[in-house]
Amino acid sequence: MSCYVEVTAGGATSEYGALKVHPDGSATVMAGTSAHGQGHQTAFAMIVSAQTGIPVERIRLVQSDTDLVRSGGGTGGSRSLQLGGSAVHRATEAVVTKARALAARLLEADPADIVVDVERGTIGVVGVPAGALDWASLARAAEADAEAVDHDDGTVGLAAQLDFDQGAATFPFGAHISVVEVDQDTGKVTLIRHIAVDDCGTVLNPLLVEGQQHGGLAAGASQALFEEVRYDSDGNPLTANLMDYALPSAAEFPNFEVHSTETPTPLNPLGAKGIGEATTIGATPAVQNAVIDALAHLGVRHIDMPCTSERVWRTIRDAEAGTLPDPWSDPPVVFARMRGVHVVDEEGLAAAEGI
Known part of the structure; x- marks a missing residue:
């Protein structure tokens, strides 16, 4: 078992976001983050879409294009949704404000x-849906009359851009339980079951979160059981390609249980x-602790990672020999x-020890 608290979006806490609605009713989002899956x-x-009613399939994301995206901090530290997503959220709010003023x-x-009206994708006077305007009409009106929309943010047409600054890091947390089986004759470790409960704040899209959890679990378990960079006595790498560096496939894992x-x-x-990285942090110690627990009756208290068959087998033999x-x-x-x-802050230390 393992319990963890992770720090995410530490360091740089701001990100760029923009939104532009086009005369055909579609929209383009621009963000300073960069997706890779x-x-x-x-x-x-x-x-x-949640704020405008524009269908998801009519919204395009532009990223990593330095000709179009004004600035950005990229992807790292599990920052994309909380910073880039919040920047897009605020930019959408700004566009809606401009659209309401234009409609008025x-x-x-x-x-x-x-x-x-996010159900119909229109903007109009409350109680008078028949006279409401769609986003395409508003975008055309904004392009036809430059004075009709506020452009203090440097945009043209029905658009907005800004930087969102969160101001501080956030702290996801969770608990993982791993079940393994160890063959005492060969040292082979088989991961039987892994249950993860992670808290990443508000879950916007459950399927995307589960995908991140599955990837993190695979990476964390792989670190505990398979992955190792090795060198010879002269410092030359022995695991320089994927023929020598052990990486598991789905066949080595059970069906993960994520919540x-x-x-x-x-x-x-x-x-x-x-x-993006939370389940990796929880998975590695949970799997490692499960291996140690499986051998605890032999007096085993520690095995260096990764828990390869050879390393576990040698530990079992040493335990049986009392060495x-x-x-x-x-x-x-x-x-x-x-x-x-x-200099030690004795007062602060005493307070911390009393918690």
Whole structure:
């Protein structure tokens, strides 16, 4: 078993987002993040569609194009949805505000009486759906009259762009339970079952979150059981290609059991936290701990990762012979030197120990 808390979107906490509605009623989202399989196209389109009623299939994502995307921090630290998604969310809010003002002007109504019907994808006076305008009509009107829409943000037409700054990191958390079987004759470890409960804040798209969880579980279990960079005595890498570097396939894994709890963060409008790496953090120690637990009756308390068949077999033989090494190792000397130059906050230490 393992329990973890992860920090996501640490360091750079801002991201760029933009939205433009076209005269044909379609829309283009631009974001400073870059997807490589996470599903940004789907997630960002859902965010726009939820506020405008524009169908998801009519919303296109532009990313990584430095001619078009003004700025961006890229993808890393599980930041994309909480920062890039929130930037898109805020940009969509800005476009809706502009669209309501434009609709009020065209319909000669008070902007306070203008509402968005996300079911029909129209904007009009409350209680008068027959006179509502669709997004295509509004986009054409915005392009025909440059004075009809506010362009202080540097956009043209019916569009908006901005930077969203979250201000601080978020902290996903979770608990994993792993079940393994160890063959005492060969040392082979078989992963029988893995249950993960992760909390990444608000779940926007359950299928995308589950996909991230499955990928993280596979990577985490792989680190515990298979992956190892090895060198010869001269420092030459022995695992320099995928013929020598062990990577598992789906055949080596059971069906993962993934679940989510939702504790929204107050730092962004989506309530989202990171999920891209969270399950990796929970999976590795859960699998490693399960291997140790399976051999605990032999007195085993530690095995270096990865728990390969050879390494586990040698540990079992050492346990049977009563020659298991002491798992304790002294900390690096640098820690002793640090104690000599750092002043300890005794009051703070006492308070922390009392928690």
